[in-house]
Amino acid sequence: xxxxxxxxxxxxxxAPEVHAHCDGPCGVYDPASARITAEAVLSMTKKIIDxxxxxxxxxxxxxxxxxxxxxxxxxxxxxxQKTKDxxxxxxxxxxxxxxxxxxxxxxxxxxxxxxxxSACKVEVSLKNAQELMDSVQxxxxxxxxxxxxxxSWYKASS
Amino acid sequence: xxxxxxxxxxxxxxAPEVHAHCDGPCGVYDPASARITAEAVLSMTKKIIDxxxxxxxxxxxxxxxxxxxxxxxxxxxxxxQKTKDxxxxxxxxxxxxxxxxxxxxxxxxxxxxxxxxSACKVEVSLKNAQELMDSVQxxxxxxxxxxxxxxSWYKASS
Amino acid sequence: xxxxxxxxxxxxxxAPEVHAHCDGPCGVYDPASARITAEAVLSMTKKIIDxxxxxxxxxxxxxxxxxxxxxxxxxxxxxxQKTKDxxxxxxxxxxxxxxxxxxxxxxxxxxxxxxxxSACKVEVSLKNAQELMDSVQxxxxxxxxxxxxxxSWYKASS
Amino acid sequence: xxxxxxxxxxxxxxAPEVHAHCDGPCGVYDPASARITAEAVLSMTKKIIDxxxxxxxxxxxxxxxxxxxxxxxxxxxxxxQKTKDxxxxxxxxxxxxxxxxxxxxxxxxxxxxxxxxSACKVEVSLKNAQELMDSVQxxxxxxxxxxxxxxSWYKASS
Amino acid sequence: xxxxxxxxxxxxxxAPEVHAHCDGPCGVYDPASARITAEAVLSMTKKIIDxxxxxxxxxxxxxxxxxxxxxxxxxxxxxxQKTKDxxxxxxxxxxxxxxxxxxxxxxxxxxxxxxxxSACKVEVSLKNAQELMDSVQxxxxxxxxxxxxxxSWYKASS
Amino acid sequence: xxxxxxxxxxxxxxAPEVHAHCDGPCGVYDPASARITAEAVLSMTKKIIDxxxxxxxxxxxxxxxxxxxxxxxxxxxxxxQKTKDxxxxxxxxxxxxxxxxxxxxxxxxxxxxxxxxSACKVEVSLKNAQELMDSVQxxxxxxxxxxxxxxSWYKASS
Numbered sequence: 001x002x003x004x005x006x007x008x009x010x011x012x013x014x015a016p017e018v019h020a021h022c023d024g025p026c027g028v029y030d031p032a033s034a035r036i037t038a039e040a041v042l043s044m045t046k047k048i049i050d051x052x053x054x055x056x057x058x059x060x061x062x063x064x065x066x067x068x069x070x071x072x073x074x075x076x077x078x079x080x081q082k083t084k085d086x087x088x089x090x091x092x093x094x095x096x097x098x099x100x101x102x103x104x105x106x107x108x109x110x111x112x113x114x115x116x117x118s119a120c121k122v123e124v125s126l127k128n129a130q131e132l133m134d135s136v137q138x139x140x141x142x143x144x145x146x147x148x149x150x151x152s153w154y155k156a157s158s
Numbered sequence: 159x160x161x162x163x164x165x166x167x168x169x170x171x172x173a174p175e176v177h178a179h180c181d182g183p184c185g186v187y188d189p190a191s192a193r194i195t196a197e198a199v200l201s202m203t204k205k206i207i208d209x210x211x212x213x214x215x216x217x218x219x220x221x222x223x224x225x226x227x228x229x230x231x232x233x234x235x236x237x238x239q240k241t242k243d244x245x246x247x248x249x250x251x252x253x254x255x256x257x258x259x260x261x262x263x264x265x266x267x268x269x270x271x272x273x274x275x276s277a278c279k280v281e282v283s284l285k286n287a288q289e290l291m292d293s294v295q296x297x298x299x300x301x302x303x304x305x306x307x308x309x310s311w312y313k314a315s316s
Numbered sequence: 317x318x319x320x321x322x323x324x325x326x327x328x329x330x331a332p333e334v335h336a337h338c339d340g341p342c343g344v345y346d347p348a349s350a351r352i353t354a355e356a357v358l359s360m361t362k363k364i365i366d367x368x369x370x371x372x373x374x375x376x377x378x379x380x381x382x383x384x385x386x387x388x389x390x391x392x393x394x395x396x397q398k399t400k401d402x403x404x405x406x407x408x409x410x411x412x413x414x415x416x417x418x419x420x421x422x423x424x425x426x427x428x429x430x431x432x433x434s435a436c437k438v439e440v441s442l443k444n445a446q447e448l449m450d451s452v453q454x455x456x457x458x459x460x461x462x463x464x465x466x467x468s469w470y471k472a473s474s
Numbered sequence: 475x476x477x478x479x480x481x482x483x484x485x486x487x488x489a490p491e492v493h494a495h496c497d498g499p500c501g502v503y504d505p506a507s508a509r510i511t512a513e514a515v516l517s518m519t520k521k522i523i524d525x526x527x528x529x530x531x532x533x534x535x536x537x538x539x540x541x542x543x544x545x546x547x548x549x550x551x552x553x554x555q556k557t558k559d560x561x562x563x564x565x566x567x568x569x570x571x572x573x574x575x576x577x578x579x580x581x582x583x584x585x586x587x588x589x590x591x592s593a594c595k596v597e598v599s600l601k602n603a604q605e606l607m608d609s610v611q612x613x614x615x616x617x618x619x620x621x622x623x624x625x626s627w628y629k630a631s632s
Numbered sequence: 633x634x635x636x637x638x639x640x641x642x643x644x645x646x647a648p649e650v651h652a653h654c655d656g657p658c659g660v661y662d663p664a665s666a667r668i669t670a671e672a673v674l675s676m677t678k679k680i681i682d683x684x685x686x687x688x689x690x691x692x693x694x695x696x697x698x699x700x701x702x703x704x705x706x707x708x709x710x711x712x713q714k715t716k717d718x719x720x721x722x723x724x725x726x727x728x729x730x731x732x733x734x735x736x737x738x739x740x741x742x743x744x745x746x747x748x749x750s751a752c753k754v755e756v757s758l759k760n761a762q763e764l765m766d767s768v769q770x771x772x773x774x775x776x777x778x779x780x781x782x783x784s785w786y787k788a789s790s
Numbered sequence: 791x792x793x794x795x796x797x798x799x800x801x802x803x804x805a806p807e808v809h810a811h812c813d814g815p816c817g818v819y820d821p822a823s824a825r826i827t828a829e830a831v832l833s834m835t836k837k838i839i840d841x842x843x844x845x846x847x848x849x850x851x852x853x854x855x856x857x858x859x860x861x862x863x864x865x866x867x868x869x870x871q872k873t874k875d876x877x878x879x880x881x882x883x884x885x886x887x888x889x890x891x892x893x894x895x896x897x898x899x900x901x902x903x904x905x906x907x908s909a910c911k912v913e914v915s916l917k918n919a920q921e922l923m924d925s926v927q928x929x930x931x932x933x934x935x936x937x938x939x940x941x942s943w944y945k946a947s948s
Contacts, residue, residue: 028197030314032190040186048695056530056688063522067598070547073702088404092430107423114408124699151312156188206853214372214846221364225440228389231860246562250588265581272566282857344671346788348664356660372846379838383914386863467786472662502829504946506822513818530688537680541756544705628941630820720878724904739897746882 029094031140034086037079038136039157041120042129044076049124077121083132084117090143099146106142113139187252189298192244195237196294197315199278200287202234207282235279241290242275248301257304264300271297345410347456350402353395354452355473357436358445360392365440393437399448400433406459415462422458429455503568505614508560511553512610513631515594516603518550523598551595557606558591564617573620580616587613661726663772666718669711670768671789673752674761676708681756709753715764716749722775731778738774745771819884821930824876827869828926829947831910832919834866839914867911873922874907880933889936896932903929 051069054061091110100106113135119128137153144151209227212219249268258264271293277286295311302309367385370377407426416422429451435444453469460467525543528535565584574580587609593602611627618625683701686693723742732738745767751760769785776783841859844851881900890896903925909918927943934941 027201028194028315030190030194032188032314033194036186036188036191043185048699053691053694059527062527063598066543067522067547068596069698070544070702071551071595073699074548074551074706077703077706084408088408088430092400092404092427093434107427111408111423114404118409121703122700124695152310154309156190157186206857211849211852217369220369221440224385225364225389226438227856228386228860229393229437231857232390232393232864235861235864242566246566246588250558250562250585251592265585269566269581272562276567279861280858282853343675344668344789346664346668348662348788349668352660352662352665359659375843378843379914382859383838383863384912386860387867387911390864390867468784470783472664473660501833502826502947504822504826506820506946507826510818510820510823517817533685536685537756540701541680541705542754544702545709545753548706548709625944626942630822631818716882720882720904724874724878724901725908739901743882743897746878750883 029090031090031136031143034083034136035140036156037082037086038132039155040079041076041083042133043157044072044079045124045126045129048072049126080117080120084114087113087139090139103142109138187248189248189294189301192241192294193298194314195240195244196290197313198237199234199241200291201315202230202237203282203284203287206230238275238278242272245271245297248297261300267297345406347406347452347459350399350452351456352472353398353402354448355471356395357392357399358449359473360388360395361440361442361445364388396433396436400430403429403455406455419458425455503564505564505610505617508557508610509614510630511556511560512606513629514553515550515557516607517631518546518553519598519600519603522546554591554594558588561587561613564613577616583613661722663722663768663775666715666768667772668788669714669718670764671787672711673708673715674765675789676704676711677756677758677761680704681758712749712752716746719745719771722771735774741771819880821880821926821933824873824926825930826946827872827876828922829945830869831866831873832923833947834862834869835914835916835919838862839916870907870910874904877903877929880929893932899929
């Protein structure tokens with residue numbers, strides 16, 4: 001309710017403070033970076049679960065399996081870290097005090113999203129990976145709404 | 159002409175070869191990564207040109223100027239390199255021989271785009287930075303057309 | 317007041333939730349990493365301000381000056397980023413919901429510390445660099461108090 | 475045939491265009507970087523295949539085996555990526571349009587070499603790793619021939 | 633004996649040569665960085681050894697086990713490398729010829745410490761990891777003694 | 791003299807200890823990596839000194855000059871660091887106690903070479919850059935002599 005009122009008010013009155021506080025490299029923030037890497041986390045999680053464990057004694061199949069498994073785990077780790085990094089750049093560099101007034105839960109939203117990135121490393125969990133995607137989508141909505149732009153959400157892997 | 163016919167044919171007949179050759183981490187390619195960093199290259203190029211050279215003898219202004227200039231140049235360098243890396247991932251990992259048949263100029267398109275990334279490092283040139291953006295947009299069109307998807311082009315900084 | 321009561325209670329009753337939520341790489345968190353790099357930010361800021369601008373026309377002195385200035389700015393940038401990374405690892409991986417109850421300002425403390433890291437990049441400011449040191453010292457106190465350990469604060473560069 | 479004629483002509487007439495287009499960091503290109511990392515890919519591939527799977531139930535041997543296997547896979551991944559990076563630096567920064575006239579297959583040679591790097595990651599294949607070595611040796615010949623220098627090919631691991 | 637005499641002499645006479653040779657980024661050296669990462673190597677080594685191998689046939693447990701094992705090995709690798717890097721920064725940048733006179737074994741101490749870092753990667757050995765901690769503690773004593781400061785040794789994970 | 795005798799003896803009797811101590815990723819060491827990056831340090835040093843300072847008041851020339859200068863300094867920094875890293879990998883991973891017996895100055899040779907890398911960062915000095923090249927050439931001789939191989943020294947930039 002309050003949120004909606006703040007949004008309406010904000011649309012009427014431009015927020016010069018936002019731009020006044022804009023630091024050096026600003027101007028090109030886009031949650032699409034975090035969305036792409038979160039998709040990769042979900043994709044790797046699926047691939048790990050779908051890998052078939054080879055029969056004992058088939059050494060060639062065993063090596064091929066270990067190579068794929070090891071790579072998928074390591075790519076999942078790397079992409080989850082990139083997702084975390086990109087989300088935290090939005091939180092620490094893009095968002096300003098005025099946004100916290102509009103979205104009082106913002107700190108908590110980013111804290112939980114960052115913890116989900118870590119959880120996606122520690123476990124192999126479709127539930128975590130899907131929740132991370134949902135969290136990135138939520139941040140996508142918040143981000144573009146603060147810019148009064150209507151950018152549609154899509155997935156590269158769909 | 160030939161291109162159009164190939165596209166029509168391709169729409170009618172799915173291309174199993176493409177998926178058959180799909181390597182390990184595949185599935186989540188998106189030219190949006192390269193678009194975001196190319197926007198940053200353009201933004202930094204503008205900021206460098208817009209910086210006002212301070213009057214001789216004002217040491218504080220001189221230091222502030224050198225700090226900003228040095229950072230903008232270094233961010234431009236880094237973002238141009240990331241653009242190059244992301245474009246070359248598309249070229250070496252996503253595109254398959256069947257795509258070369260569809261787009262016979264593909265190698266040359268990527269070679270020139272990669273050389274533009276280097277040129278954006280070596281010079282401070284709005285023309286180069288804008289040409290890089292155009293080149294990334296062209297690759298965006300080609301990429302999504304090979305997937306038969308209609309993803310609209312947008313800029314985060316607009 | 318409330319804070320003190322919570323601390324006393326916490327000393328009496330071990331907090332199994334903390335350990336239950338402990339993720340993979342846990343166990344070795346130490347704000348000393350962030351303190352060392354924040355010291356480097358302060359040191360580089362001082363060195364930049366102390367550099368003497370050479371007389372016009374002395375090319376060798378000009379090159380030597382530009383080389384030092386460019387390196388100091390770039391080391392300041394790198395160390396400020398490492399400080400930010402290390403602080404955010406504490407925030408996203410070490411701290412758990414129970415700590416937020418104890419320190420309700422925790423999100424805000426880390427948000428402002430992270431923004432100070434960015435400010436130390438964008439400007440050449442002794443005030444920012446000193447505030448970052450103070451902020452890291454505050455986080456040092458909070459961190460060790462949550463572990464009921466008494467680790468003294470020192471500076472490598474003193 | 476045509477290739478040979480072009481080479482003879484080129485030896486007679488120096489190619490000022492090449493140097494005229496030389497970008498910023500030019501001057502020190504050497505395919506030896508890619509050769510060293512490709513050798514490491516081949517070496518790691520051999521080591522993975524030669525590792526003996528320990529008997530079930532011997533936990534210490536199992537841990538030692540997993541540690542080595544995991545490291546070899548990860549070093550193979552890293553070295554294959556470095557090989558790819560170094561080859562693409564040659565392709566995008568060293569080679570100029572005049573070289574494409576001399577070696578019309580150049581784009582294709584580099585595209586296939588880059589794809590071999592990826593294949594060496596995805597599979598554990600002596601055949602791929604050996605083909606990558608052959609490809610790097612071919613690029614070594616082309617590279618030094620464009621510089622009219624006779625640099626002998628050797629392997630560090632022989 | 634000789635060592636003790638040198639130390640006493642050094643306390644009486646300040647060593648201007650040390651500061652005179654101080655290079656660009658000097659001023660903020662602290663062996664605490666190497667201590668933190670060496671602790672992580674020890675912690676990861678313990679966790680690898682403590683992991684329980686799941687029963688054959690339980691695929692979910694097998695995946696969870698492989699994910700943890702793979703991450704622990706990879707974190708151990710990374711932290712051992714960081715320990716090595718931080719130790720070698722001390723050796724190559726902080727220590728000066730005058731220190732070699734005071735500690736004639738200094739080269740050998742660092743060489744063996746660096747080799748221990750590599751050994752901690754290659755093997756999963758509590759003995760190596762503990763020896764690395766001891767070696768870092770020894771370097772901590774030497775380092776602070778050259779600065780005539782009394783900084784107490786502590787562990788974050790204790 | 792002694793050195794020569796040791797070499798002769800070593801040629802007669804293979805040194806199984808060397809191979810017995812060979813750690814995980816061994817087999818592909820080559821000082822050519824350090825030579826290539828040391829050449830880049832020398833090349834960048836020359837380019838920095840050769841850059842012409844533009845006339846005061848020509849803003850476009852000023853920006854172009856600052857962009858090139860900033861990049862050359864930063865590439866020099868990066869390449870000097872890579873040279874240092876590659877030399878230290880040889881020192882810590884390739885060389886074994888038996889080599890120290892053969893080359894009692896080995897620790898000192900690497901210590902001074904590493905300090906030269908740092909000096910090449912801190913100053914813009916042709917003398918330092920040339921001494922680094924000489925030092926790498928010396929290490930090239932020592933390295934290949936320990937392997938009883940005759941690999942000729944060449945420069946990519948000659």
